[in-house]
Amino acid sequence: MNDSLTYVLALIGAAFGIGLIVLLNIAMGWTRLRLNTEQQAQSFLRRDVMGFQAGDEQALTADRCGYICLEADQARVGLVMARGDNAVVRALRAGELRSVEAQGATLTLTLYDYTLPRVVLDLGRDGQAQSWADRLQTFVRAPRRASRKEVHHAESA
């Protein structure tokens, strides 16, 4: 048997082995994290972001997988997203949001974050998503001003 074939077979065998271990992990069970209370979500924020104090403006998602709040001094937006049996946390300053959209009860945040580019929060009530979208506009980075070269190009077009 040539070396390439050996490597390909080893690769297939390894991928199969990984699949079996993951299936075993699923079969044995694990506990999915749910954010049942605001206090629980805030504990993740305190754990991950030193000095973060959540203010009164906060919301848990209907599926208990997400949490959003404004910091007490309104300087940052706190986000907690349940991921598997743990949570991923972000504290966003002004300019760290690319866009905010409200559609029905769903609030969609687009972030300048390579590993967490989009956060979708189902807040349960229509008005709540729009109200958050309005509040978060101050955290959206203002569109870049066109450069002189771009202005010149547009004028000459």
Add this chain to the structure above:
Amino acid sequence: MPNLPDPILWAIPGFILLVIAEMIYGRLTGKTRFEPRDTAASLVMGLGNTVSGLVLGGIVVACFVFVEQFALLDIGWAWYWFVIAFVLDDFVYYWSHRWAHTVRWWWADHVVHHSSQHYNLSTALRQPWLNPLTLKFIFLGSWLVLIGFPPAMIAFVAAFNLIYQFWIHTEAIKRLPAPIEWLMNTPSHHRVHHATNPRYLDRNYAGVFIIWDRLFGTFEPETDAEEIRYGIVRNLGTHNPLTICLHEWWGIIKDVRSARSLRDALGYWLGPPGWSPDGSRDTSATLKARWMEEQGLTPPRKPDAQPPVAAE
């Protein structure tokens, strides 16, 4: 030259059996945690590391063969040279690992290993794919070849170093007898290394012998008073292996492109992770200093601060 086997290939079945055993033990006792997507990501990163080793490993071999021409000594294959090589390799590993945490270019590679929010045996296998491209081996690995240790001997002992480090990635073992905890890297010491609690940041870089950390002032014992938070300061929002592999490289590219001067570009590339020209981001040092301030402790003295000199 003896025909040395690859110890890692022989160890792989043992790795798999131990991961399964720890998973079952964790389920029965609740002492360790596994999550399927995290486990999958770790194992895929491990497999990718093996494949990339085959593809890119030639760069390292070519470098070592080149450096070997200038070797200062002709070290043979007596057994005691293997022992000496093992200890020296571990010493080089300590510094290599320390710089992998303090130079962003090398952190971009090593962050992969720290990117899991879990700490179990599968985390040990979560390894980067682009390691040879960091060229770290030129600055660090080449020293032993230059002294005169045969590259095959170094590869052999380095493999045992990595095998040793596998079993310490567990929460199932609390503490070992005191003499072992004093001399060797253990699960307790390495949990500290994987923690992002400010008190633990950038501590316990050892591979096999924890004495290097004790000698060079980077040792921190584990305390039962504080629950460990695993992962990285800003945890990843994905289990996608490609994103895990590339995220910090991408961050460096974006930052260097936005740099306003050569100094800033070099800082983003070779400065500590979290460095920024205006200090608006957090490095391990700033996080630790802020934490110490919050705790009412004195922050560590800056390296450039000189002790007061007595008047003559």
